Amino acid sequence: MATSKDAVVLDVAGHEVRVSNPEKPYFAGLGVRKIDVVEYFVAVGDGILFALKDRPTTLERWPGGYSPDAKMATRADTHGDAFYQKRVPKNAPPWVPTAHITFPSGRTADEIAPDSVAVVAWCANLGTLTFHPWPVDKTDVEAPNQIRIDLDPQPGTDFADAVWVAPHVRELLHEFGMEGWPKTSGGRGVHIYVPIQPRWTFTEVRHAVIALGRELERRLPDRVTMSWWKEERGEKIFIDYNQMARDRTIASAYSIRPKPHAPVSAPVDWEELPDVHPTDFDIRTMPERFAKVGDRHAGLADHAYGIEPLLELAERQAADDGLGDLPYPPDYPKMPGEPMRVQPSRAKRSTSENQ
Incomplete structure (x- = not known):
């Protein structure tokens, strides 16, 4: 490791990664510096690389x-302290690979698709805390x-409720x-990953998740909801099916979440899930856990796996119960077969006013 007053140069996976301003506070309340963040990702390198490898990845910087008091930039207010980067930075070194992707709008971009821990460390030097990989490989x-x-978890529920639902999903x-x-998730939720054969479109995989969620809701109507509209969800666990829509991603395993205690998204065994709490896993505790148990994913x-059984379930739900598609996120173009994308209370009010 080479050092200077203003930078540290790390040798990571055969590449030199320059860490500028290494002493800059990143989680000041914990005494965590920028260099600590970069070294964290190197320490869990095999795990986070498995989560990101060859996947187009949005950087949460x-x-x-x-x-x-820091805030995230939005489309309405671009002056935030943090932002999502969907395109590879112009100053990326030649060894940072990319994948060409198409957004729902039809616009395209070249996103970083990590192939080494060095790429992850380079992204961390840019201030990346959370990595958001697509559920695809750059080859397709x-x-x-x-x-x-x-x-x-919806208001009135918490992590324990998500943990209660998880074995029923399994x-x-x-x-x-x-x-x-x-x-x-690194927050209040639980994520469950299922590896599938890359034979289906985003639309088909989303339909498969909707079918699974609807069956879970049918079995656990007091604990689970598939309602897209928040006013209809109640105190239940929402199965966020739109996370499988194109360009929707969730925080990768081992990502750091921007919260005071610097929690991380932690892979766990089914046997240990009932006994864990999100605060068990953070930037300070995860390297030791990773060294001890490896990557639980x-x-x-x-x-x-094939998703044919879930697609068949979707067909039965449509034939027997008349259940079709569900609303897409608001920034999507109108999708074929999608129901009216209007909040139920507004739709009722509009109907009442027109009577």
Whole structure:
């Protein structure tokens, strides 16, 4: 490691990665510096590289570090302290690979597609805390090779409720000949990954997740909801099916979340899931855990399931119960077969006013 007053140069996976302003506070309340963030990602390198390898990846950048009053830039207000970067930075070295992707709008971009821990460390030097990989390989960006089931606690519920629902998801997956691998989101939720054969479109995989979520909702109506509209969800766990829509991503395993205690998204075994809490895993504790137990998601590499049973379930739900598609996110163009994208209370009010 070469050092100077203003930078540290690390040798990572055969590449020199320059870390500028290494002493800059990144989580000031913890005493965590920029160099600590970069070294964290190197310490869990094999794990986060497995989560990101060859996947187009959006970078969630916090170049000034995290602070409680920092805010994320949005389309409406681009002056935030942090931002999402979907295009490869112009100053990227030649050894940073990319993947060409198409957004729902039809616009295209070249996104970083990490192939080494050095690329991850280089992104961390840019202030990247959270990595958001697409569920595809860069060799075929139109065919997802993972289902990602997002158990999202609604107001009145919490992480424990998501943990309670998770084994029921697993049981249902088993009925369709599939297995899932859980992880903490780094927040209040639980994510379950299912490796699939890259043979289906985003639309088909999204339909498969909708079918699975609807069956789970039918079995657990008091605990699970598939309602897109927040006013209809109640105190339940929302199965966020739109996380499988094109260009929708979730925080990767081992990503750092921008919260005061610097939590990380942690792969866990099914057996340990009931006993964990999101605060168990953070930038300080995860390297030791990773060194001890390795990557709990490594088994994903050994499987690739077909989704035909879930698509057949979707067909039965349509034929028997008249259940069609569900709304897409608001920034999407109108999709074929999509129902009216209007909040139910507004639709009722509009109907009442026109009577």
